[in-house]
Amino acid sequence: xxxxxxxxxxxxxxKNKKAISNxxxxxxxxxxxxxxxxxxxxxxxxxxxxxxxxxxxxxxxxRIRIISYIxxxxxxxxIDYDIKVNRLNNRYTLILDKQAFDNNNSTFKDIIxxxxxxxxDEVYGNDxxxxxxxxELYKAIKQLTEKQLIILQMRYLxxxxxxxxxxxxxxxxxxxxxxxxxxxxxxRELILGQQKGSENN
Amino acid sequence: xxxxxxxxxxxxxxxxNYYDIEDILxxxxxxxxxxxxxxxxxxREDLEQEIKLKIIEKLYTVxxxxxxxxxxxxxxxxxxxxxMRNSNDS
Numbered sequence: 001x002x003x004x005x006x007x008x009x010x011x012x013x014x015k016n017k018k019a020i021s022n023x024x025x026x027x028x029x030x031x032x033x034x035x036x037x038x039x040x041x042x043x044x045x046x047x048x049x050x051x052x053x054x055x056x057x058x059x060x061x062x063r064i065r066i067i068s069y070i071x072x073x074x075x076x077x078x079i080d081y082d083i084k085v086n087r088l089n090n091r092y093t094l095i096l097d098k099q100a101f102d103n104n105n106s107t108f109k110d111i112i113x114x115x116x117x118x119x120x121d122e123v124y125g126n127d128x129x130x131x132x133x134x135x136e137l138y139k140a141i142k143q144l145t146e147k148q149l150i151i152l153q154m155r156y157l158x159x160x161x162x163x164x165x166x167x168x169x170x171x172x173x174x175x176x177x178x179x180x181x182x183x184x185x186x187x188r189e190l191i192l193g194q195q196k197g198s199e200n201n
Numbered sequence: 202x203x204x205x206x207x208x209x210x211x212x213x214x215x216x217x218n219y220y221d222i223e224d225i226l227x228x229x230x231x232x233x234x235x236x237x238x239x240x241x242x243x244x245r246e247d248l249e250q251e252i253k254l255k256i257i258e259k260l261y262t263v264x265x266x267x268x269x270x271x272x273x274x275x276x277x278x279x280x281x282x283x284x285m286r287n288s289n290d291s
Contacts, residue, residue, distance in 0.1 A: 022278035028271075050272065057271035062216045065265050070256055071232055077255055078236035081248050085240060 009039045028060045128153040140190035148183035151176060225260065226253055 013020060020026060029035050034056055041049040096109035124130050128149060132138040141149070147169075154160045154168070162180075166173040219225050226233075233252050237245040269277070 016275070016279060019275050019279035022281075025275065025278055054270045054272070057274070058268040059216060061268040061274070062265055063218070065268070066216055066263070069263060069265075070229060070259065073255060073259060074229065074232050074236045074252055077252055078239040078248060081251060082240035082244070085244050 009042055012042050024061065024064060027064070028057055031060075034060070126153075126157070128157050131157065136191050136194050137187070139194065140187045143190060144183055144186065148179060148186070151180050152183055155180060222257055222260070226256065229256065 020029065029038065034053075037049075037053045037056060041053050096112075097107050100106050100108045100111055129138065129141055132141060141152075144152070150169075151165060154165045155162075160168075162173045162176050166176045169176070217225055217228075219228070233249060236252065237248055240248050
């Protein structure tokens with residue numbers, strides 16, 4: 001009984017050699033479960049058995065379709081991506097990053113002369129007014145006399161002691177101190193006046 | 202997450218016999234790594250990410266046609282092979 005069953009299956013396979021060599025059917029039948037299903041269906045071709053094998057096959061078929069779809073996607077996407085990146089790179093060339101000399105790792109940007117402008121004096125200058133960021137203070141400082149401005153500049157920008165300033169300006173330290181405090185007082189009044197003015201407006 | 206519950210995705214998952222996107226991606230990992238050779242070294246990391254994103258997106262959106270039944274496909278395969286043999290003979 002068992003032998004005749006197997007014979008029927010073998011006969012079927014022999015008769016349909018060509019169809020079975022089809023890669024999709026081949027891979028479908030290479031799963032033992034599916035092979036058994038087909039065996040069962042051939043020996044007992046009821047509608048139910050045929051339906052079962054149909055559903056199993058359809059799932060198998062879709063699985064292959066999805067896998068091949070994604071494989072193709074990966075391949076074509078990577079090629080398209082490379083084309084896209086190359087196009088962008090050609091459009092925005094990094095000339096400075098190219099190799100400058102043969103047999104050398106240096107790039108063009110390495111041989112550009114470095115001209116530092118980050119020096120404090122170069123950016124701000126020696127003038128006290130250049131160092132003021134506050135707008136009110138700047139306006140007030142513009143109204144000081146030249147001498148007062150020089151004293152403040154020496155005192156705060158160059159950090160000189162009072163007697164040093166006095167020596168340079170040929171006066172006494174007391175005089176410098178007086179003028180200094182007068183300048184500070186004047187600044188204070190001017191700023192307070194400005195603030196009041198803006199409040200009134 | 203809302204998207205995970207989408208019917209279409211669950212269907213595509215089931216067909217692939219996986220229940221996690223990570224698993225699907227790792228299944229294709231060799232293929233992805235291979236395809237990275239299609240671009241320059243500096244771009245590979247970006248490309249890998251883009252590919253994975255694309256795969257996830259496609260798992261949500263792709264709609265495959267209805268698969269043929271086993272018996273109709275079987276007949277189709279049989280006849281196609283016959284035709285091929287005939288054309289080889291002539």
